[in-house]
Amino acid sequence: MAYEAEWFQKLSEEQNPLVSKQDYVVIDSERIRRRVRKNNFLKQVFLLLTSLGIVVLGILLYQIVVQSIGWLDWSFLVSRLSINADKAGILGAILGTVWLMLIVIPVTIVLGVSTAIYLEEYARPGKLQSFIKTNLSNLASVPSVIFGLLGLTVFSRLMGLGSSILAGGLTLSLLVLPIVVVSSQEAIRAVPGFLRDASYAMGASRWITIWKVVLPVALPGILTGSILAVSRAIGETAPLVVLGIPTLILMYPTNIMSDFTALPIQIYYWTLDTVLTKEYANLAAATIVVLLLVLFVMNSLAIVIRQKFQKKF
Amino acid sequence: MTVDMKQNQDVVYDVQHLNLWYGETHALKDISMQIMNHEVTAIIGPSGCGKSTFIKTLNRMVEIIPGVRTTGEIQYHGKNIFHEDMQVEELRTRVGMVFQKPNPFPKSIAENVLYGPKIHGIKNKGMLDEILESSLKGAALWDEVKDRLDTNAYGLSGGQQQRLCIARCLAVQPDIILMDEPTSALDPIATGRVEELINVLKKDYSIAIVTHSMQQAARISDRTAYFLLGELIEYEKTEMLFSRPRDQRTEDYITGRFG
Numbered sequence: 277m278a279y280e281a282e283w284f285q286k287l288s289e290e291q292n293p294l295v296s297k298q299d300y301v302v303i304d305s306e307r308i309r310r311r312v313r314k315n316n317f318l319k320q321v322f323l324l325l326t327s328l329g330i331v332v333l334g335i336l337l338y339q340i341v342v343q344s345i346g347w348l349d350w351s352f353l354v355s356r357l358s359i360n361a362d363k364a365g366i367l368g369a370i371l372g373t374v375w376l377m378l379i380v381i382p383v384t385i386v387l388g389v390s391t392a393i394y395l396e397e398y399a400r401p402g403k404l405q406s407f408i409k410t411n412l413s414n415l416a417s418v419p420s421v422i423f424g425l426l427g428l429t430v431f432s433r434l435m436g437l438g439s440s441i442l443a444g445g446l447t448l449s450l451l452v453l454p455i456v457v458v459s460s461q462e463a464i465r466a467v468p469g470f471l472r473d474a475s476y477a478m479g480a481s482r483w484i485t486i487w488k489v490v491l492p493v494a495l496p497g498i499l500t501g502s503i504l505a506v507s508r509a510i511g512e513t514a515p516l517v518v519l520g521i522p523t524l525i526l527m528y529p530t531n532i533m534s535d536f537t538a539l540p541i542q543i544y545y546w547t548l549d550t551v552l553t554k555e556y557a558n559l560a561a562a563t564i565v566v567l568l569l570v571l572f573v574m575n576s577l578a579i580v581i582r583q584k585f586q587k588k589f
Numbered sequence: 590m591t592v593d594m595k596q597n598q599d600v601v602y603d604v605q606h607l608n609l610w611y612g613e614t615h616a617l618k619d620i621s622m623q624i625m626n627h628e629v630t631a632i633i634g635p636s637g638c639g640k641s642t643f644i645k646t647l648n649r650m651v652e653i654i655p656g657v658r659t660t661g662e663i664q665y666h667g668k669n670i671f672h673e674d675m676q677v678e679e680l681r682t683r684v685g686m687v688f689q690k691p692n693p694f695p696k697s698i699a700e701n702v703l704y705g706p707k708i709h710g711i712k713n714k715g716m717l718d719e720i721l722e723s724s725l726k727g728a729a730l731w732d733e734v735k736d737r738l739d740t741n742a743y744g745l746s747g748g749q750q751q752r753l754c755i756a757r758c759l760a761v762q763p764d765i766i767l768m769d770e771p772t773s774a775l776d777p778i779a780t781g782r783v784e785e786l787i788n789v790l791k792k793d794y795s796i797a798i799v800t801h802s803m804q805q806a807a808r809i810s811d812r813t814a815y816f817l818l819g820e821l822i823e824y825e826k827t828e829m830l831f832s833r834p835r836d837q838r839t840e841d842y843i844t845g846r847f848g
């Protein structure tokens with residue numbers, strides 16, 4: 277500090293005419309005061325706008341939690357669906373969501389990470405690579421209902437998978453694949469070149485370098501992206517609704533070809549029917565709380581992983 | 590330029606009319622020189638003269654950079670390294686490389702040393718332990734790390750990391766080790782230790798070392814090559830080059846009248 281101060285003094289005295297002792301800048305206190313006031317005013321405006329968003333979110337959460345009180349209990353979690361609101365539970369929907377993830381996680385990670393490896397490590401910069409990259413970013417901005425239509429056409433109709441877990445899982449996989457690819461690409465790109473050099477210089481092939489050096493270093497980033505993608509898939513409703521999931525499924529899913537319901541669909545259907553049966557609003561609220569908790573846990577996990585493994589180089 | 594050269598089995602690298610371009614930049618211009626077995630060959634010259642490029646060409650690491658083009662020949666023990674029969678992985682296994690900035694893997698000390706042996710298929714635990722110990726001893730690091738072989742390499746000091754990188758090279762028993770300014774990121778004490786190590790290693794290995802320090806070249810090398818603007822100006826026994834340089838440009842550089 278002392279050194280810096282000394283240095284600055286020297287600089288101001290000898291070299292920099294703008295801060296030298298002669299007054300080039302005429303100080304206008306009134307103008308400065310006006311600027312400070314404007315700054316304070318803007319600060320308040322931004323604070324207000326930020327709080328507005330948070331307040332709306334808070335009201336929403338409050339409403340939902342209040343509505344779910346008395347409905348969200350253990351038996352709600354472990355019971356079958358029922359037309360009778362008092363007896364209805366969401367075990368089927370929970371199992372459906374778990375089954376969906378059993379499809380989505382392996383499919384997106386295998387396809388997504390492979391694509392990212394290909395694009396970052398193998399593809400020569402050229403037409404094909406830029407074609408894939410453009411399509412990926414386009415895909416990421418396609419509305420999810422379109423993915424539902426795609427799933428309906430390809431998986432349900434063409435491949436004859438109907439409204440099974442497999443059809444739903446594949447549709448959701450497609451939806452979140454771009455997220456996994458892009459975040460894996462970023463994680464792979466962030467692996468420092470000197471580590472690759474070290475491996476190549478030892479006589480390692482490209483694949484060994486990827487497997488033993490690049491992927492282990494990129495793993496936390498890939499995991500973070502994948503968890504966020506999976507939590508997005510868990511919350512998606514539209515593509516599944518388009519697939520034509522039946523409104524009332526009493527059976528628990530047993531395999532990937534079973535019909536199923538999932539947490540967000542159940543919320544959607546119950547919300548639709550609140551006009552006729554008022555208690556359905558409470559059931560929907562209770563399910564929302566469950567879904568939010570799941571998502572909260574997953575996103576926290578992603579943040580923890582990201583912080584824990586942040587750059588060590 | 591003529592240099593008294595011993596006969597063939599004493600030559601590791603025979604470089605003939607090597608040219609290299611980065612896109613349009615002509616970085617190496619008609620380089621011809623021989624790198625001798627069991628000698629330390631120093632490469633000196635001002636920044637940007639092509640020292641790193643040259644040394645990275647010897648194990649074809651330079652080809653990782655897109656747009657690189659070469660002409661000419663480099664014979665490695667009589668085989669042209671640019672020939673299509675030459676497997677680059679094999680070349681790089683036999684030719685070790687130490688970089689300017691220490692670059693251990695973010696793995697344990699043991700895993701760093703055993704990276705090479707493992708990727709080349711050695712699985713025998715006893716053998717791996719032996720390689721681990723002898724490589725670390727070879728790099729004068731064993732005593733400092735023998736009690737923490739399973740801790741992360743990034744816990745070591747910079748000088749220790751660089752010696753770990755040397756140990757990692759030794760683990761695959763290379764025939765020559767290429768070093769690109771291996772001490773420029775180290776403090777003087779760590780530099781001294783690495784130089785000592787080079788003096789020991791030269792009994793068993795050939796070493797080609799790029800250095801920005803003429804004193805270092807004078808201290809550790811048997812022969813010195815002076816590069817300037819992509820050209821090899823002079824290549825001589827180190828003593829000769831520093832005491833009686835033949836080229837005016839070499840003299841200007843070593844007497845500090847350069848530039």
Ligand SMILES: Nc1ncnc2c1ncn2[C@@H]1O[C@H](COP(=O)(O)OP(=O)(O)O)[C@@H](O)[C@H]1O
Nearest residue numbers: 611614616635636637638639640641642643654
């Ligand atoms: N990756 C690269 N792409 C393009 N030009 C490069 C690259 N690396 C080095 N060069 C150029 O090649 C010349 C030699 O560089 P380099 O071998 O790094 O010199 P030195 O190691 O002697 O400082 C320089 O003119 C430099 O600008």
Ligand SMILES: [Mg+2]
Nearest residue numbers: 640641642769
């Ligand atoms: Mg260099």
